[in-house]
Amino acid sequence: MFASHLRKVGALALPLALLPPILELTRVYSYYTDVMVFVAIHSIIAAGLTLLLGYAGQISLGQAAFYGVGAYTSGILTTTLGISPWAAMLAGMLAGGLLAWVVGLPTLRLKGHYLAMATLGFGIIVYIFLNEAESLTGGPSGLAGIPNLSLGGLELNTPKRLFLLIWPLLGVILGLSANLVDSRTGRALRALHESEAAAQSLGVNTARVKIMIFVWSALYASLAGSLYAHTMNFIAPSSFGFMFSIKLVTMVVLGGMASIWGSLLGAAVLTVLPEILTMFHDYEVIIFGAILMVVMIFLPRGLVRGILDLWEFRRYKKEGGSIPT
Amino acid sequence: MLLELQEITLAFGGLQALDRVSFAVPPGTVQAVIGPNGAGKTTLFNLITGFLAPQSGRVVFQGHEIQARPPFEVARLGIARTFQLVQLFDHMSVLENVMVGRHRLSRAGLLAGAVRLPWTRREDKSIREHALEDLAFVGLADRAHQPAAALPLGLKRLLEIARALAAEPTLLLLDEPASGLDAVETERLQEMILALRQRGLTILLVEHDMGLTMEVADQIAVLNYGQLIATGTPREVQKNPEVIAAYLGTDWQT
Numbered sequence: 001m002f003a004s005h006l007r008k009v010g011a012l013a014l015p016l017a018l019l020p021p022i023l024e025l026t027r028v029y030s031y032y033t034d035v036m037v038f039v040a041i042h043s044i045i046a047a048g049l050t051l052l053l054g055y056a057g058q059i060s061l062g063q064a065a066f067y068g069v070g071a072y073t074s075g076i077l078t079t080t081l082g083i084s085p086w087a088a089m090l091a092g093m094l095a096g097g098l099l100a101w102v103v104g105l106p107t108l109r110l111k112g113h114y115l116a117m118a119t120l121g122f123g124i125i126v127y128i129f130l131n132e133a134e135s136l137t138g139g140p141s142g143l144a145g146i147p148n149l150s151l152g153g154l155e156l157n158t159p160k161r162l163f164l165l166i167w168p169l170l171g172v173i174l175g176l177s178a179n180l181v182d183s184r185t186g187r188a189l190r191a192l193h194e195s196e197a198a199a200q201s202l203g204v205n206t207a208r209v210k211i212m213i214f215v216w217s218a219l220y221a222s223l224a225g226s227l228y229a230h231t232m233n234f235i236a237p238s239s240f241g242f243m244f245s246i247k248l249v250t251m252v253v254l255g256g257m258a259s260i261w262g263s264l265l266g267a268a269v270l271t272v273l274p275e276i277l278t279m280f281h282d283y284e285v286i287i288f289g290a291i292l293m294v295v296m297i298f299l300p301r302g303l304v305r306g307i308l309d310l311w312e313f314r315r316y317k318k319e320g321g322s323i324p325t
Numbered sequence: 326m327l328l329e330l331q332e333i334t335l336a337f338g339g340l341q342a343l344d345r346v347s348f349a350v351p352p353g354t355v356q357a358v359i360g361p362n363g364a365g366k367t368t369l370f371n372l373i374t375g376f377l378a379p380q381s382g383r384v385v386f387q388g389h390e391i392q393a394r395p396p397f398e399v400a401r402l403g404i405a406r407t408f409q410l411v412q413l414f415d416h417m418s419v420l421e422n423v424m425v426g427r428h429r430l431s432r433a434g435l436l437a438g439a440v441r442l443p444w445t446r447r448e449d450k451s452i453r454e455h456a457l458e459d460l461a462f463v464g465l466a467d468r469a470h471q472p473a474a475a476l477p478l479g480l481k482r483l484l485e486i487a488r489a490l491a492a493e494p495t496l497l498l499l500d501e502p503a504s505g506l507d508a509v510e511t512e513r514l515q516e517m518i519l520a521l522r523q524r525g526l527t528i529l530l531v532e533h534d535m536g537l538t539m540e541v542a543d544q545i546a547v548l549n550y551g552q553l554i555a556t557g558t559p560r561e562v563q564k565n566p567e568v569i570a571a572y573l574g575t576d577w578q579t
Contacts, residue, residue, distance in 0.1 A: 176439040183438025183445065184431050184452070191414045191425045198412035201374060202492055203400035203429030212435050258416070 033159040037231060039271045040166040041224045046251045046263035047177050048220030053249065054257030055181060056213045057193030058108065059116045062123025063248050066096040066218040068130055068240030070225025075143045075235050076136065085149045089226040096222025097215045104214040108207065123245050130237035142236030149230045162231055169227075170264075173220065177260045180216075189213055190258075243285065250292045256302020265303065326385075327352040327527050328496055333372065333382035333392075342368045344551040345382070350496075350544075355518060355528045357538045359562075360548035361571065366531040367409055369548070370498050373529075374406050375399040386496070401429045405494035407485045409501050409531075415474035419465060419484055422473050423456040426491025456491055463487040463517065479510040486517070496527045503534040515540055539563070547571070 045067055052058050073092035077083040083091070107118045130137050137143060149156045149165070156162050180186045191199040192206045199206055229235050247270060255266025270291075274284055299306025328350040335343045343365045350356045358366050371377045373384055378393035385391070391399055405426075414422050431452055433445045460466045463483040468476065473484060482502055489497055499518075503511045511534060518528060518541045532538045538545065538559070545562045547555040549571040555562055562568055 179441040180435065180439040183441070184428065184433040184449065185435045185438045187417070187421055187425050188428060190417055190421075194414040194416060195412040197376065197396070198408065198414070199425065200376075200396035201400055201406050201408075202426050202488070203397050204425070205397045216435060 031159075033163050035272060035275050037159055037162045037166055039268045040163075040170045041227050041231070042248075042251065042271050043170055043264045043267040044173055044224040044227070045221045045248055046255065046267040047173055047260055048217030049248055049252050050255070050257065050260060050263040051177060051180065051189070052213055052217040053252055054259065054263075055186065055193065056189045056210060058210055058214065059112075059249075060119040060214070060217070061116050061242070061245050061249065062119040062121075062126070063217070063221050064240045064242070064244040065123040065126035066100060066221035067225040067228070067244070068126055068237070069096045069099055070222030071229040071235045071240065072130060072137055072143070072225075073222070074226035074229040075146045078147050078229075079143065079145050085147060085226075085230055089223065089230075092226045093219050093222045096218045096225070100215040100218030101211060104211040108210040108214060120242070120245075123242055127237055127241045130240060137237070140237060142234055144234045146229050146233045146235065148233065149227075156230070166227060173223075174260055174264065181260060185209065185212070246292075247288060250288050250295075253292060254295050254303050256305045259302060259305075262302050262305075269303070326350065327387060328373070328529070329383075329385040330369075330373075331383045331385065333369070333379045333384065335368065335372065335377065335379050341551045343372070343379070346548070346551070346553045347382075348546050348553060348556055350527060350529060352495075352527050353522065353525050354543040355522050355530060355541050357530045357532055357542035357545045358548060359532060359535075359538060359545060363550075364548040365551040366548055367500060368551075370406060370500050370529075370531060373399075374404060374498065400492065403493075403495035404498065405489035405492045405496070406498035407482070407489055407500055407502060409504070411478070411481045411485055413473045413481055413485060413488075415472065417473060418470050419473055419476070420453070420456055420460065420469040422484055423459050423488050423491045424452050426459070426488040427452045427455055429492055456487075459487045459491045460484075462490065464513070478505045479507065482506065482510075482514075483517075490521075494526070496529065497521065499528060499530045499532075501531055501533060503532060503537050511537055 045063060049060065049063050052060055070089075070092040073095045074085065074088040077088035077091055078085050103122050107115065107122070110118055131140050133139075149162075151165065154161070156165055181190075188199065188204045188206075188209050191202070192204060192209060196206050225240075228239075251266035251270045252263055253266070254269060255262030255264065270288070273287075274281065277287070280287060295303070295306070299309075301309065326349040329347075330349070331347050333343050333346045334341075346365075346369065348356075358369060360366055368377065372379055372392070375391070375394050375396040375398065383390050383392055386399075386402060386404065389402070391402065414425065417425070431448055433448055437445045457466060457469065460469055463486055465480060465483055465487060468480070473481070476484060482505070486499070486502065503514055506514060515537055518530070521528060522541075528541075530538070530542065542559055544556060545559055546553060547562060547565075547568050554571060555565045555568050557565070
């Protein structure tokens with residue numbers, strides 16, 4: 001089972017990983033590496049959200065809040081208390097996880113629209129807090145002077161160095177996520193998505209599993225937030241609002257909700273696209289909304305599956321057969 | 326007694342779903358619960374398995390009171406069930422559906438699953454092997470890797486039974502297992518139920534198919550409008566004038 005995942009990782013990650021050194025050598029597009037760092041950071045959050053939304057079927061419109069908690073915990077602890085970035089990162093994950101647990105306990109009893117609204121509300125609360133608690137967070141003008149991460153004396157202050165840390169880390173996270181999907185807990189997750197009653201009747205404590213996966217996805221998001229803080233060296237509340245939560249959901253939907261590798265694809269497309277279409281920056285929100293709608297209507301199983309399905313459909317039509325349902 | 330219902334009462338607003346229902350199920354027997362539609366049979370199942378709580382009365386399983394306990398706790402005590410409308414995990418494979426059935430007999434948590442420790446891998450292998458055995462029992466082993474949604478209804482019902490058996494229950498509740506099955510499939514189901522009783526499993530069965538019920542049941546309890554109107558052997562119940570009047574007269578099926 002792991003072998004097939006390894007193949008998929010290789011197929012996707014290898015060309016992407018080899019590209020920056022090659023491009024840097026040819027000096028074609030050196031800012032590519034910079035973008036790829038963000039692709040990885042977004043993929044980490046998207047992978048967690050895929051587990052929550054795609055597999056467990058629990059919607060979260062507030063994932064950016066955990067991203068923000070991770071970023072600000074790292075930012076504040078390293079700037080005001082001089083704590084090591086790695087320790088601060090762990091603290092950030094702890095904070096994100098704890099917050100997810102506290103919020104999750106009452107919220108995950110809700111379903112569907114109610115759960116969506118509750119997570120939306122929670123996300124907004126965090127956003128407002130980040131803006132208002134100026135003495136702590138620096139308010140709307142943000143928090144600057146966040147130090148870089150260092151690995152064994154080597155400061156990670158270039159896109160290439162950050163790339164070489166974050167992409168292997170992403171690989172590990174995707175591996176953990178893929179393992180999880182095929183594990184006893186992964187089956188319990190998918191089961192409760194399909195029929196909560198049946199899952200309960202087989203001894204699955206669905207309430208507990210939901211909270212666990214909610215916390216787990218928050219850990220991913222917090223980790224990504226810390227990485228973001230140490231990459232940008234500056235953070236502001238505007239990056240952690242509702243818009244980003246929507247962007248994250250769009251990444252998951254685009255990649256195919258129940259696909260870990262799809263979350264990487266979705267994150268890649270929706271991180272690279274705005275860079276390519278910088279001229280459309282003002283319309284970014286509209287474009288994201290449009291992508292979300294188009295995917296949900298025409299390619300509900302995500303970009304890759306959707307295209308493959310269309311291909312199969314064409315093939316069947318040619319052969320004069322009917323589409324198996 | 327393996328299971329005892331004592332004066333179970335439940336009303337939904339003005340509707341008296343169950344009215345002081347009491348009966349006992351001895352271990353290793355097949356007990357059927359029959360009655361017209363709306364008599365309260367599925368409500369009774371939902372109550373035993375923790376999806377509903379009685380307003381008064383007790384459900385005693387192996388000497389412990391289990392009424393009002395959440396469904397997952399009831400399941401972990403050794404009660405498994407199938408549903409009137411099949412509740413499979415459609416997007417999971419046939420085998421994976423049954424593997425979920427072994428949830429209460431396995432331990433690997435979230436972290437262990439993500440990291441995939443050696444003991445977790447061994448446990449998963451054991452889960453898979455047991456699941457294949459359960460599939461073989463119902464005759465679905467050759468379909469192990471098909472998506473559950475692809476099965477026809479008759480096989481879906483069998484899959485649901487295999488999944489319930491994977492939990493190695495002491496008490497198995499079957500809610501209209503023959504519904505939607507043809508004669509051949511019903512025959513197979515009958516053999517299966519008798520084979521399970523042979524193994525020592527206790528079965529509580531809700532059914533409309535009288536032919537099947539009469540063949541497999543050791544005892545029959547008859548519900549009508551939430552009240553228990555008769556209990557006895559199939560022979561006794563068949564002859565009971567109240568039962569005939571309330572139920573068999575209009576809904577008789579063989």
